[in-house]
Amino acid sequence: MTRNARIWLPLLLGASSLPLAAAPAAAAEVAIASQGPVVSLSVTEEVRSSPDAASFGTGVTTKAPTAKEALRQNSQQMQALIDRIKGLGVADKDIQTTGINLNAQYDYQQDQEPRFIGYQVNNSVMVTVHDIDRLGEMLDAVVAGGANNLNGPNFFIDDDSAVKAEARSRAVQSAEAQARSYAKAAGYSDIRLLTISEAVYHGGGGPQPPRPMAARFAAADSAAPVQPGEVGTSVTVSFEYEMVR
Known part of the structure; x- marks a missing residue:
């Protein structure tokens, strides 16, 4: 056939x-x-390497009796926080607003109608750090600068093209070895590559929106300890090989 x-x-x-x-x-x-018969394979290869960048979410939550006052206080404190982050050497392009939320607040008591107590505003930004040796220092500085929301950090490789190329090379070698094994087991002497396709995934790498902390941290005497470890970069590649005599 x-x-x-x-x-x-x-x-x-x-x-x-x-x-x-x-x-x-x-x-x-x-x-x-x-x-001849065709072998279809899907191979995922991951390369572990040290990250060279990180991101974290931070922001300010304020409460006031009126929406206008809650927003005014929040805007003032958030601007001071952004100025503090920029003062640490972070470029404008590495500070991105991720959400501004205004919510009415109620006090809920058992067997009673909810009692309105005011408004809460949360303003959050995502910060990208290209010098991860300074990450602990920056986390301490943003908290000392007025942040009462903090989430992360999330480590990644700024330019992962080289490690993705290595993962693709490993995927090709692995797929060829598997296909030859199938061909030999089925009584065929060789294989012929027919198709290659790579699955591409986007998104999902950034930090989650910052969560309110139980209490505002005081500035530490030394930077928060941060261990970047390693991150995995993976590709998934599909192959088709024909078994030949």
Whole structure:
């Protein structure tokens, strides 16, 4: 039985008068016929390495009898906190607002109607740190600067292209070894690669929104201890091999 395996290749339309960056893309379908059985594999490889960046969430929660006053207090304290973060050498692009929330507050007592007690405002930012040796110092500084929300840190590799390339190389080697093993067990002498496709995942790497702390921390005499450890970078690649005599 003949099986046609298809590979999709992106091609730029050379006849277009649009600039290269704006030229539309088309896909050319290339059919590869396979006479023998086909082995389909999905391989995930992970490379462990030391992180070189981190992010954490922080912010300010304020309460007041009126919404206007709660927001006024919060805005004032949050601006002071952002100024403190920038004073630590963090660039504007590495400070991102993740949420501003205004909520009415009620006192709930058993067998009684809820009693309105005022408003609460929470303003949160995500901070990216490229010098993780200073992370403990920064966490202490933001708390001393007025933060009463803190979440993280989340460690990552700023440019993971090299470790992803290593993970892909390992995936190719692993898939080929597995496919040869299947071919040998089935009485075939060799294999022929038909298709490769990689699953791409986005998002999910950032810190969760900051949570209110039970009590505001006092500034520590020394920086908070931080151990970055290692992080894993993984790729999942699918392969199809034809078994050949």
